[in-house]
Amino acid sequence: MNFHALAERLLPGDYPSPAFYEEKYPARTLPKGAEVTRLAPSPTGFIHLGNLFAAIANERIAHRSGGVLYLRIEDTDLKRKVDGAVEAVISALKYFDIQFDEGAEIGGNETYAPWYQRQRAEIYRAFAKKLIEEGRAYPCFCTEEDLSALRDEQTKNKEITGYYGKYAKCRNLSEEEIYKNLDEGKPFVVRLRSLGNPENKIKFHDEIKGDVTVTENDQDVVILKSDGIPTYHFAHAIDDHFMRTTLVLRGEEWLASLPIHIELFDALGFTRPRYGHNCSLMKQDGETRRKLSKRKDPELSLEFYRKEGYFARAVKVYMLTLLNSNFEEWYLKNPDADLNDFPFKAEKMSKSGALFDLDKLNDVSKNELARLSVEETISFLQNWANEFGTEKQRQYFSDEGKLQAVLALCMGIGGKKRRKDFTTASQAMEFIKFFFERPVLHESYRVTDADKRSILNGFLSRYNAADDAQVWFSKVKEIAAENGFAAEMKDYKANPENYKGSVADVAEVLRIATTGRANTPDLWTIQQILGEGEVRARIQGEIV
């Protein structure tokens, strides 16, 4: 068979030689040990926690080593394209401080452009043509029906499915048959002529999983689809070679196709990059757990976390604790260090998939938010409110002095210990709501209606906003004594049967009347912030 003639018929025209491309996309000059990693999403525009998880790992490894992180868009499948998706990916990741050095819509080092695979069609065809010329690839005229019939038959016979060996019908088509099909205008794909034998095992070192054994590939995989666009596998080999990726860090769902990639790199005469296959983030789904899925878990989209108002750094810290098991310990020891100073290591990544734990994220969030100053908190809350808050919430920011006082109280500024009441912006806004809006729903009082009125009236007759906290509380004690409640906690604890309750119960009545809630930060301070008129009005409103 004249492979050159066939190649010319299949992919007519002159294509540059491999040497040309080797020169066009030269090896990078980078310091020793520097890693070139990449993110290569398809442009669906949807990113979830799992993507962020992988993105952080790639970013850290590139930048810790003084290397490069680039963004390549795998748009070989037209069905997946969504407008504005690339910008959405970039901005979502930027929110978590993940910056690309080069790539689609970013630019940077133009040497390795373009970063959209559709714009790289020529190079894929050049190498496909070369493989055809070498007899390592061939046209296949099988239709989708042929293929699914084949699959059905193989399934029925309990054989391995796929296009391989004796099942690869078009593999040994005669020259006449090929040209006849071509003359008839039949569409074709280009398949790799696999030389592998699944009996052979390949020992392979994975940067995360360690030594793994994989089976040699024997599938004649499609490398060029009928529209002349490469499949992922082929594009991966070409792009990661010519973009000079040193470390391919990707999800472990790719481990199964690693044999294909190994054979492709060999067939093309490229040196393989190193690989690390990271486990995916899992989600509890009923009795079992499964990989996060963009279809099934919309609540795990990054957008969800922005809407809830999770603090970006908190999400990142949590991801880091899952990513590198020694991160948490390091962070405890170096609470003030830059996160980027953490010595991130691929080999410290877990081999088994971690269950996403919202409790833990919330705990991290509380701690992170408790590190902020009042000013930082205001700007964090305001950014959130401007985008996701209600009109009323945005008005909280109009009286900045009041807001500062509220936050200082709720965050425990000035006290010995910071409070940790805030987990997200939306929750914090809800938490401080009663300072700005009269509570509509009050928690139920636990004293009798008569006691409630008596306590509230007793407070109103004594209340003076000029009182300091001590005087104020001594008045509360008076009210307690007057109504048959113990003024001193220790008296109550000693003889609970002698009292209706304690001063704590009295304070609770005042707290609910003032804020609508049974649990709040210090009540005296709250009343100071609210002002005498507002306090009286609220309490009066509860005496009906």
Added chain:
RNA sequence: GGCCCCAUGGUCAAGCGGUUAAGACACCACCCUUUCACGGUGGUAUCAUGGGUUCGAAUCCCGUUGGGGUCACCA
């Protein structure tokens, strides 16, 4: 089903042949306290299973079980 990966408390996990099997989250109790939050002290709870190897196994080997992934002209 074939192939591959994985397996320490409810969750994330340390551990690399000898430990009372760390730590964090969650949970419980107590302390602090006018409530809550914070903080403090203590507690419940883990080596999937069966065989080896070894003086000695969570750690090494084999089987079993369980979980996950993958088997496209999608990535």
